[in-house]
Amino acid sequence: MFDKILIANRGEIALRVLRACKELGIATVAVHSTADADAMHVRLADESVCIGPPPSKDSYLNIPALLAACEITGADAVHPGYGFLSENARFAEILADHNLHFIGPKAEHIRMMGDKIEAKKTAKRLGIPVVxxxxxxxxxxxxxxxxxxxxxxxxxxxxxxxxxxxxxxxxxxxxxxxxxxxxxxxxxxxxxxxxxxxxxxYLEQPRHIEIQILGDGRGGTIHLGERDCSLQRRHQKIWEEGPSPALSAAQRAKIGETVAAAMRELQYLGVGTVEFLYEDGEFYFIEMNTRIQVEHPVTEMITGIDLVLEQIRVAAGGDLPARQADIVINGHAIECRINAENPVTFRPSPGKILHYHPPGGMGVRIDSAVYQGYVIPPYYDSLVGKLIVHGKTRAECLMRLRRALDEMVVDGVETTLPLFRALVREAAIIDGDYHIHWLEHYLAAGDVKS
Missing domain, CATH: 3.30.1490.20 (ATP-grasp fold, A domain)
Known part of the structure; x- marks a missing residue:
């Protein structure tokens, strides 16, 4: 196992990785720009290093600064989170050249799946259905x-x-x-x-279905069911749930095994998500993300498997946490991405959070790095936090989500909370009858109020 992990990211994902490290007994290093000096992951890490000014290119994308931070602190591995350098094959190679472990896939697989044309060719060769x-x-x-x-x-x-x-x-x-x-x-x-x-x-009304996989890099791969990410604005996901209201258990098992078999042939290492459009009973590959996903908590809630912790374990040469036959989908989970944005125009709303009250209770999880008095900087994404709820059934999950959204308080900046409070009461959402264009049509109707 690694002795010390440098977390090359910020915000809620940096905090999420830090928590997994602590549960594994691994020392942590937080890196931060000058704009993130008061960030929660910086406060909680064992060590922290400032790597540059606010612009990402001068800090979180600054590879020499990250290498220097590893050398200064003695970190032996780097977790890239998502975004920034998480799917940069050259970064993984540079780390290896400096005897540092990249907690992610092999560089060749990052490069292969990062080129959408090459990814599609590879998927077709491996027996994955393509558009x-x-x-x-x-x-x-x-x-x-x-x-x-x-x-x-x-x-x-x-x-x-x-x-x-x-x-x-x-x-x-x-x-x-x-x-x-x-x-x-x-x-x-x-x-x-x-x-x-x-x-x-171009498919007219498909759903966006993605399969979560975990590989040990030695030919062992399991899939952990699917997430339905069809509620999107300008191709950006805002609501994810699992299992999908559109799939049967047989369909889930078939596409899951198809993907897992392909990843076994590649000897894929770490977590990954294979994404599809789904229409009229057919799956069509669109891309693969070779990193942890923003929406990974949905899978964690319905499988009980800590994806970030297992990502670290397999990167260190460990075995998979379970056999495929042992993976059981338990209940239903939904994630809402709460952003500091106007809920109608989606204009970013950086600023100071004056009052903050996260919801709680049975089956409610908040993945967030904000706190009362925290200033959301204008330089990065506007995520306030992810609200994830779990229930024994989808109906219970929706009622729990409605209650949690009504409890949540974020004052001082505009947020997308009003949008989610409206969506969770929409008949199409309650029935699970939506597709990737549904939200755009809904927003165009102008039913959401600021």
């Missing part, structure tokens, strides 16, 4: 038009190096395709430094 589309990047408008006519409109143009909805455009007709290609390329170049794009069939 109909181009075999690789499209180099000209004429090539794109030929492929689009073969697949059939509408078509989705996607950035090869993309994520989070950037570099993603829909062309509903042949007349729309040239503009969609140009716009997607421009956005991709600006966001990722790479203007390569590829094409996929």
């Amino acid at each position: 109909p589309g181009s075999e690789g990047g499209v180099t000209s408008d004429d090539e794109a038009m030929a492929i689009a006519r073969e697949i059939g409109f509408p078509i989705l143009v996607k950035a090869a190096a993309g994520g989070g909805g950037r570099g993603m455009k829909v062309a509903r007709t042949a007349d729309d395709l040239a503009l969609a290609l140009a716009t997607a390329r421009t956005e991709a170049k600006a966001a990722f430094g790479d203007d390569a794009v590829y094409l996929e069939k």
Whole structure:
């Protein structure tokens, strides 16, 4: 096992990793920008190191500063959390060059899945069902038009190096395709430094289903069921639940085993999430995230397995915590991402939290690094915290979530709490009858009040 782990992240995920380390008896090092000097993970870590000014490129993305922090403190491993450097294959290689352990997958798998075109090719080779589309990047408008006519409109143009909805455009007709290609390329170049794009069939009302896996790097892999992440705004998830209201136990077992078998062939190490669009009983691979996910607590609540703790264990050469046959889905869990944003416009609302009261009671969990008097800085994401609830059934879970949302108090900044309080009372949400475009249509109707 590792002796000391440097946590190369901030906010609630840094605190989440710190807690897992403490439960394993591992010393912790918090790194922080000058804007995060009063952060909770900095206060609770065994040691802390300031790695630069507020801009991420000068602090949390500053690899030389992180290496120096490891050397100063004697850390022998680095946990990247999510975001920042968590899916940077070169960072993993640099750590290895300095005899430091990267708590994550092998660099080759990060690189493979980070390129969306290569990821799709790999998924297809491993027997994972994929969305109909181009075999690789499209180099000209004429090539794109030929492929689009073969697949059939509408078509989705996607950035090869993309994520989070950037570099993603829909062309509903042949007349729309040239503009969609140009716009997607421009956005991709600006966001990722790479203007390569590829094409996929656009599905009208799919659900977003993702399979959580854990591998030991030696050919052992288990899956831990699915999460339904279909409530999205501009391709950003805001509500996740598990198990999905749309899947049967047989469907869950089939797609889960398909993914686990593929990851066994890769000899995948650590946690990972394989994401699909699901429509009319069919699954279509869209991407794989080679890191811990924001929504991982949903899986933890319904399986009883601490994913971050097990991620650390397997990175240190440990065995998987259970056999596949021992994994049982227990009840239902829902996570709401509470952000410091206007609930109607989603305009960020940084500032000082004047009053803070998290909800409690049976089956209620808050993953948050804020506290009363904490100042949410304007430099990073606006997450206040994740509210996760668990119940024996989905109906019980929804009632518990309604109660918890009504209890929660965050004053001094605008938050998305009013949105979730409205959603949990919507008939479509209560019935589990929604898809990835549902929230956009709901918000366009203007029913949510600030």
